[in-house]
Amino acid sequence: MRLINIKPGPALALFLVLLPFAAVLVAYAVGSDIRLTANPSDKLLPAPGTVGDTMMRLLTEGDRRTGRILFWYDTWASLQRLWLGIAISASVGLVFGLLIGLFPLMRSLLAQFVAVLSMIPPLALLPILFIVFGLGELSKVVLIVVGTLPFIIRDLSQRTYEIPQELLVKAQTLGASSWVIAIRVALPQVMPRLIQAVRLSLGPAWLFLIAAEAIAADLGLGYRIFLVRRYLAMDVILTYVIWITILAFAMDWLLRWASRRFYPWAEEGL
Template sequence: MAVITPPQKEAPARPRPRSTGRRPRRSLVLNLASLVIGLAVWGLVSLFGIADLPGPLTVASRAFEMAVDGTLAGDLAASLRRVFIGFALGTALAVPIGFLMGWYPTARGLLEPYVQFFRMVPPLALIPLAIVLLGIGEVPKIFVIFLAAFLFSVVSTLQGVVNVDRTLINAARVLGAPDRTIFVKVIIPASAPFILVGMRTGLGASWATLVAAELIAAQAGLGYRMQQAQLYYDLPTIFVGLIAIGVLGMAMDRLLLLAEKRLTGWQERR
């Protein structure tokens, strides 16, 4: 008589250890290599006189001169203040309005036409109106930056609330959670990735609007300095302003990206 042996259970597969440091290290190496290659190409282009560009050493020398005489620090402070205030005010207003539009259909029906209308109008096109209505002080400069940040953030927040999985909301209601608890425990965490992406996009729009905003009777700022340098064909100063805007924008974007990773750590990542 044949003996039937019961099937043996397969041992569960061991999870592969995640390499925590290899990927960031590789990314850093690639970033440094890209920077070196970019500087080399820039140096070669300027060395052979293509497009009449100043070389990296010339731009670095000009940046040193501006740093020594205090011009660069004053321009950095003025531009950072305008971008930070405009971006902070725009985001602070956009997030609650986006939640309001996403949570209440009546508010969405009333406000969405205006949001979509002004989203189609470039903030730069409102500069003449801002000058007429708000004067030539700091207010119109901050206003156009505020508008750029607001429009991107409010649309992203609205989209985040609308895209929340209805199953999560229904499950919370079945468990007896009131609307306030659902909003705090379900809607806000689920919308956080959209809000942070909108903030990053709004930050880029704020820096993009800065140069035009500083057309409004500014006496300091990176955009103002670049426009003054344009009149005298001072290309090194223009490059200093471009690089400063890019570096500051990237630094602020990295901070938002770090906040996004910390606030959305529960999210599945691929």
């Protein structure tokens, strides 16, 4: 039997899923043990037990000055910025994706403009955004929008453009207006792609959020990571990195669940 035709069973599939994670944990534990054996004061690779203790402390103990558990305040501040930025990008991207994909005039007017905007490195615009919008919440949200919106527009416009022409012709034959075609024909076809586009945008969105918080913020996951780096508090940094990874994975899982729940016909083709 060819290797390409071998499909793992449930038990083997679970083992293969867990194997890379176990390998990373083992490699980290070995590396940490080697460094701590050579230098017990080493801070670069704290022992897994130390990271676990730090995690529990951050999750449960309040700040000495304010009494607040800063870990949860940081999480809520970052998630608010991320959700707002992604929601704006998804909403605006859906509208312009439909317009560019359905209407030739809009495609001629905006397609190349959006393509050029998508080539601009968003982080290069960060100083400009701080100057224009200030150092508050707005500039951080705008950075997420600027970084994710062009990709979502291009992805959705391409999906809209690929809708079979016979569907559009049949709708016009039945007397449907352009508005009805956009809402009743194109929108249901595009919605599953919107969820996939948002899933793919989560990684860059987190990157832009962390970068903005690292430069100008007094609360947030990125702010806390760059605050403690000056003390080489790797146990705290690793805790926050692990937590960000868990949050990103949970958001991706929820979007995948929504796609399967509301658009099962689209998932069958993946």
